[in-house]
Amino acid sequence: MSALFANKLSQFDESGVLSTLLNNLDGMVFRYRNDALSSMELVSAGCQKITGYAADHALYLSRLSYERLCHADDLDKMRELIREALEHQLPYELEYRILHANGESRWLWERGVGVYNASGRLEAVEGLISDITARKKADQVTLEVERRYRSIVENAIEGIFQSTPQGYISVNPALVRIYGYGSPQQMMAELKQIDTQLYVEAGRRQQFMQLMEQQGSVTNFESRVYRKDRSIIWISENARTVYDEAGKIMFYEGTVEDITERKLYEAEIEHRASHDMLTGLPNRALLYERLQQGIMQAQHHNERLALAFLDIDQFKYINDSLGHQAGDQLLQIMSERLLACMRDSDTVARLGGDEFVLILNYHADADELDSVMQRIRSSVSQPCRIEGRELTVTCSIGISIYPGDGDQADVLLKNADAAMYKAKELGRDNYQYYAGVLTPAVADRLDLMNKLRIAIEARQLALHYQPKIDLLSGRIHSAEALIRWQHPAQGMISPADFIPLAEETGLIMPIGEWVIHTACAQAMQWLMLGHQPIRIAVNISPRQLHHGDLAQIVKTALDETGLPPSLLELEITESMMMHNMETSIATLHQLKAMGVYLSVDDFGTGYASLSYLKKFPVDCLKIDQSFVRDIAIDRDDAAIVKAIISLGHILNLSVIAEGVESLEQASFLQQNACDCAQGYYFGRPVSNEAFTLLLDTPAKLTDKDLNKAGLKQEQPQSASPAKPQTHSRESLY
Ligand SMILES: Nc1nc2c(ncn2[C@@H]2O[C@@H]3COP(=O)(O)O[C@H]4[C@@H](O)[C@H](n5cnc6c(=O)[nH]c(N)nc65)O[C@@H]4COP(=O)(O)O[C@H]3[C@H]2O)c(=O)[nH]1
Known part of the structure; x- marks a missing residue:
């Protein structure tokens, strides 16, 4: 110092x-x-x-x-x-x-x-x-940190806030923008009642605060909120509670993200998954959901619920004749009309095609329902303009009612469908209640339809084969494939029972395709096994000829199995060919060009005439079994059969008779130069294994048989049969 x-x-x-x-x-x-x-x-x-x-x-x-x-x-x-x-x-x-x-x-x-x-x-x-x-430096650092923090908060894209139960204590510019205010001050001054002024859903702010109190934080708390201009947006909040040293809540702080776009996108995706694109109506999936909810509600309130299955009567005709665009327009118009007839709480759904289903919350008596149905019928049948034409359609409606007609969505739908079917049967343009229409026949039919839907996948269908005999050689010349349905519980179901139903419901398309493919594969297998070439005949139904791409299906089957086209025969009834003649002729020409063999089935029962026959590129006439049955005893039938044989030969066609059950019938046909015959006399339809054995054994129409009837000249096996008739007989290839 x-x-x-x-x-x-x-x-x-x-x-x-x-x-x-x-x-x-x-x-x-x-x-x-x-x-x-x-x-x-x-x-x-x-x-x-x-x-x-x-x-x-x-x-x-x-x-x-x-x-x-x-x-x-x-x-x-x-x-x-x-x-x-x-x-x-x-x-x-x-x-x-x-x-x-x-x-x-x-x-x-x-x-x-x-x-x-x-x-x-x-x-x-x-x-x-x-x-x-040192302290000043520390202050400086603190200030810098604060400045940076403020800058982050100020410039954040996410909204940031601090709030207390009484209101906001600080908000950043992004939040102000999200909520549509002019400045943080204005927002904090005006947005005092957050629970009612901000949240659309009542009680949402309370839920937020409850969670904050219970968990100390919330994540992805999604809500709909009002902006200042009262427009509504979706936000997602993440927030935490800030406590003082004594553990008392000081405030909440958190972030807000505007998720409106994401929500709209999600809603759009959800809408697409649950709605029909053409009409915007609920689709099958959403219909089921609504129906199940409706049933639960009706159960809870002890009420009834009506389900109406509606089908536009002439829709197929319009679609086929005016084209899909016109069909689509018609469906759109119909969906709008149906919506207009219903209350907001009801549902109008489209199942696909021209099928609509309506769910009606049904409080009052049957009269109320009747008047709604009348309203719908009259609205549907108002004329509408489509592509410059005025069209009028009608509809058939079937109604089932919960709980009387079922307490499950599936059952109610099935029953409404049955009632609709009844309405169709009663001449269309009417509505029917399920109660009262479910005759045993209708019930059986519905049951069969449902079982048929799963028959292909369940491998319950099989083909049996019936030989067609060359009357000259007595040998198997070809085979007709006939479908069989082996139901696990009901046993064998006749095609006569289910083919018309399949035709009506459209199920014939997949079934028919399966038949063509399976038959081709079988004929090819016989060929590969080294048997003589056996032509396989397949029955074609009207819908296959007129509405499907038959030529393409046949081509695919031939390509995939490798069967030569000449070994495939398609049997088409004459009435089928007469209907929609132009399309029929075009399709048959396509098939003929491929080399497929074509026969007219059930010949003689339709309206075929010589002049028409000339137009069709067919190879063979198949005389219907109703004429064959009595040829030996009924002169008229005998005369008709003779006439058909001559007619066929004049037109250079081969002729086959079906339903041949006796030697007498076979003799008559042979004597009258019929080329081929098919019937129980020669062999019943049998499984592919049995038919393969048949190919290995001599023909049933033995030389002895024919000799007995005086028909058959002994001929060496290797020699080619003589040609007793003048008409040409095509070769198998
Ligand atoms: N009384 C008697 N009947 C005989 C005789 N020979 C054969 N039949 C039966 O007569 C029917 C001939 O077939 P179809 O006229 O085309 O009539 C067929 C055909 O229209 C349809 N069908 C069968 N299979 C198919 C298929 O794969 N597709 C389509 N679209 N229809 C088929 O079902 C009908 C009935 O078939 P199936 O019950 O197999 O009945 C067959 C056959 O078993 C006989 O000597 N006497």
């Missing part, structure tokens, strides 16, 4: 205790007089550390000298503050920067107080100065 400083101190502290204390202080104690130079009376040793200069340095002979170390920017403020405090006899406190002897800038904190005499005049100023550089 310098001599000067020690001297000064000793004036105050004779014992030295005070000077030791002051010099050990982590700061610098000072006292200067209130004279012209502000002469220093006391500066403690801390001066060295704080300023880098020794306390008794000439510099400190006056306060003014000390002030030269001060940062120019802080000096005036410092002086002014001290002057004002002293003038009012108050202590002062200030912070300023100085230049340390080592060239560094330091922050100092100074606290001073004036010393006044009895008359109140300022005698001296004394005080303490400490180095607060």
Whole structure:
């Protein structure tokens, strides 16, 4: 310590205790007089550390000298503050920067107080100065962190908020934008009742606060909210509760994301999955859901529910004759009309095609339902303009009612469908209630239809084969494939029972395709096994000829199985060919061009005439079994059969008779130059295994048989049969 400083101190502290204390202080104690130079009376040793200069340095002979170390920017403020405090006899406190002897800038904190005499005049100023550089730096860092934080908050794309149960305490510009306000201040001032002003769903804010209280946070809390202009958007909130030291909730803070676009997209995807694209109506999946809900509700309230199955009567005709676009337009018009007839709480769904299903919440009596059905019928049958034409259609409706007609969605639908079918049977353009229409016949039919739907996949269908015999050689010449349905519970079901149903429901398309493919594969197998070439005949139904792509299906089957086209025969009834003649002729020409063999089935039962027959590229006439049955005893039938044989030969067609059950019938046909015959007499339809065995064994129509009837001349096996008739007989290839 310098001599000067020690001297000064000793004036105050004779014992030295005070000077030791002051010099050990982590700061610098000072006292200067209130004279012209502000002469220093006391500066403690801390001066060295704080300023880098020794306390008794000439510099400190006056306060003014000390002030030269001060940062120019802080000096005036410092002086002014001290002057004002002293003038009012108050202590002062200030912070300023100085230049340390080592060239560094330091922050100092100074606290001073004036010393006044009895008359109140300022005698001296004394005080303490400490180095607060470290704290200032820390403050700076804190400030920087805060600045950065603020910048993140201000510039975030997500909305950020702090709120209390009473309202917002801070919000960022993004949130202000999301909620459509002008500024954070405006938003916080106007949006006071968050629960009612913001959330669309009542009680949503309470749920938010409850979760915050229970879990301390919420994640992806999705809600619909009102913007300032009352438009509605979807938001997702993530927030946490901030507690004070005592564990009391101070506020909630969190982020808000506008998820409206995502929600709209999700809604669109959901809509597509549950609605029909053409009409926008609920589809089958949504119908089931609504129906199940409706049933539950009706059950709960002990009410009834009506389900109406509606089918547009002439739709197929319009679709076929005017084209799909016209059909689509008609369906759109119909769906709008149906919607207009229903209440908002009811459902109109489209199952596909021209089938609509309506769910009616049905509170009142049957009259109410009747009047709705009348309204629907009259609305559907109003004329509509499609592609410049005026069209009028009608509809058939079947109605089932919960709980009387079923308490399961499936059952109600099935029963409404049955009732609709009844309405169709009763001449269309009417509606029928299920109760009362379910005759055993209808029930059986529905049952059969449902079973048939799964028959192919369940491998319950099989083909049996019936031989067709060449009457000249007595040998198997070809085979007719006849479908068999082996039902696990019901046993063998006759095609006569299910083929018409399959035709009506459209199931004939997959079934028919399966038959063609299986028959081709079988004939090819026989060929591969080394048997003589056996032509396989397949029955074609009207829908296959008129609505499917028969030529393509046949081509695919031939390509896939490798069967030569000439070994495939298609049997088409004459009535089928007469209907929709132009399409029929075109399809038959396509098939003929491929090399497929074509026969007219059930010949003689339709309206075929010579002139028509000439137009069709057919190879063979098949005389219907109703004429064959009595040829031996009925002269008329015998005459008809003879005439058909002649007619066929005149047209250069082969002729076959079906339903041949006796030797007499076979003899008659042979005598009258019929080329082939088929019937129980020669062989019943049998399984493929049995038919393969048949091919290995001699023909049933043995030489002995034919000789007995005086028909057959013995002929060597290898020799080709003589041609007794004048008409040509095509070769198998
Ligand atoms: N009384 C008597 N009947 C005989 C005799 N010989 C054969 N039949 C039977 O007469 C039917 C001949 O077939 P269809 O006239 O085409 O009549 C067929 C045909 O229209 C249809 N069908 C059968 N299989 C198919 C198929 O795969 N596709 C299509 N679309 N229809 C088929 O079902 C009808 C009935 O078939 P099936 O019950 O197999 O009955 C067969 C056959 O078993 C006989 O000597 N006497």
